[in-house]
Amino acid sequence: MLPGDLRYRRGVRALTLAVAAGCAAAFPALSAPATAAPPEITCGWSPRINADTFNVAFPDTFANYWMTLVPAAPGAGVTLRGEFPHARYISFVTYSALGEATDVVTDTSITPDAGSVNPFPDGADRQAANRSYTVRVVAGERPANPEPNTLYARPANGVIPVLYRVYRPDAGRDAMGGTGLPRTTVHTAGGGSYDLADCGTSTSASDPHGVFSQGRSRLGGRAVPPPHAPQWAGREGGGLFPNPDNKYLATLVDTGRTAVVRGRLPDTPDTYPGTARMDAAQLRYWSMCTGDGPSTSTIGCLVDDELPVDANGEYTIVVSAPEQRPDPACGVAWLPANSGETLLIMRNMLPSGDFPNAVQGADPENPEPVLGPYYPRITYPSGSADADGVCPAIR
Structure with a gap:
């Protein structure tokens, strides 16, 4: 969800505790067979997490997130059964107690169930009718030869946090890409199992183009402050x-x-x-967002397929206070600025093997040489907006 070498420990704890409060107050010792969920476990997936619901860890407004806390008792495990959504990207990621990623299962690596189609590899049928999959979550270190469709994680206080992401659902689809959330089945050490219901309403609509309220609570200092524009790190x-x-x-x-x-x-x-086939491309996904550093909240985001570009494929984005927003008729994009310092975040996801200009291949301290023309250059206009080639603000 986030961008930086930032250590907001209380923010991580707040997110985990919020999910725990909404999903399960405590996980029991899962040592005996069970056929129904014990009363201590009330539900599985959290309600949807985004800038309009729980705005921490810099969520991308064009993505949607759900968390579950998987019990990590010896011999226990969880199976996630779902249908591939109609969306740009999905993944399942496990985390440590400090909110650090420990393992990931990305959409293209998921083997579909027998008779089904994975719609995410290049050229795949995105509109296939049969699109089911099964993913397992196992407590323990990832082995040298991991099982397919399996997430591994070290338990953290008896549970494994798992985040499910759905990026850019197709037009007309809900936040889950039209296929609902995966069904969560807990398997006990004694051979029993039970399904968990979702924690609450997960189909709530959101406006990814919105300007979201700026959090004012400080969640700790930055371990490594980002540079000031025009440099990026x-x-x-x-x-x-x-x-x-x-x-x-x-x-x-x-x-x-x-x-x-x-x-x-x-x-x-x-x-x-809602195109028929998954196109091959330089990146799977690109976005740029503004955020409030102290609270790790997102202010606003722009997504690749809506960004105006000129004949050379180049964009212009104005980052300003709302009263300085450029007229949309000018053909430039706008991101809202914070009343204090504004953090700019650019995401590059899953570059293709023949695209050498992605952030993934760049020196974190000097990314410009590798990104070349894809490096976002920042200027601060002086004088009138017209004189600097930027449209006048809406007054």
Whole structure:
């Protein structure tokens, strides 16, 4: 979800405790067979997590997140059975007690159930009718030869946090891409099993284009502060529930100043209209967001397939206070700035093998040489907006 080598331990704890409160107050010692969920376990997946619900760890507004806490008693395990959603990307990621990713199962690596189709590999049938899959979550170290469709994790206080992500659902689909959440089945050490219901309403709609309230609570200091624009630095995600399939660039925009960001937009699959096949592309997904560093909250995001570009495939993004927002008729994009320092975050997801200009291959301290024209260059206009090639603000 997040961008940087940032250690907001209380934010991680707040997210985990919020899920625990909504899902399960405590997991029992799962040592005997069971046919129904014990009363201590009330549900499986949390309600949807996003900037409009629980705005921490810099969520991308065009993605949706659900967490579950998997019991990690010896011999216990969990099976997740679902249908591949109509979306750009999904994954399952396990985390440590500090919110650090420990394992990931990415959509393209999931073998579908017999008779079903995985719609995510290049050229796959995105509209296949049969699209079911099964993923297991196992407590323990990932072996040298892991089982297919299996997530491994070291238990943290008796549970394993698992995040399920759905990026950019197709037009007309809900946040889950039209196929619901995976069914969660707990298997006990004694050979029993039981299904968990979801924790609450998970189909709530959200506006990914919204400007979200700025959190004011401070969750700790930055371990490694990002540079100030116009420089960017690479970020791995630190302890804020990162997505291992993403790499990030981050920088801070000067307080109270309008910034202009320009760069070339990588090619990404055209999935949003509900296309028939998964296109091969330079990146699976690209976005740029603004955030509030102290609270790790997202302010607003832009997504690749909506970003206006010129004849050379280059975009212009204005980062400013709402009163300085450029007129949409000008053909430039806008991101809302914070009233204090604004953190800019650029995501690159799953670059193709023949795309050398992704963040994944760049020096975190000096990413510009590898990114080349895809490096987001930032300027601070002086004088009139027209004189600097940026449209006038809406007054």
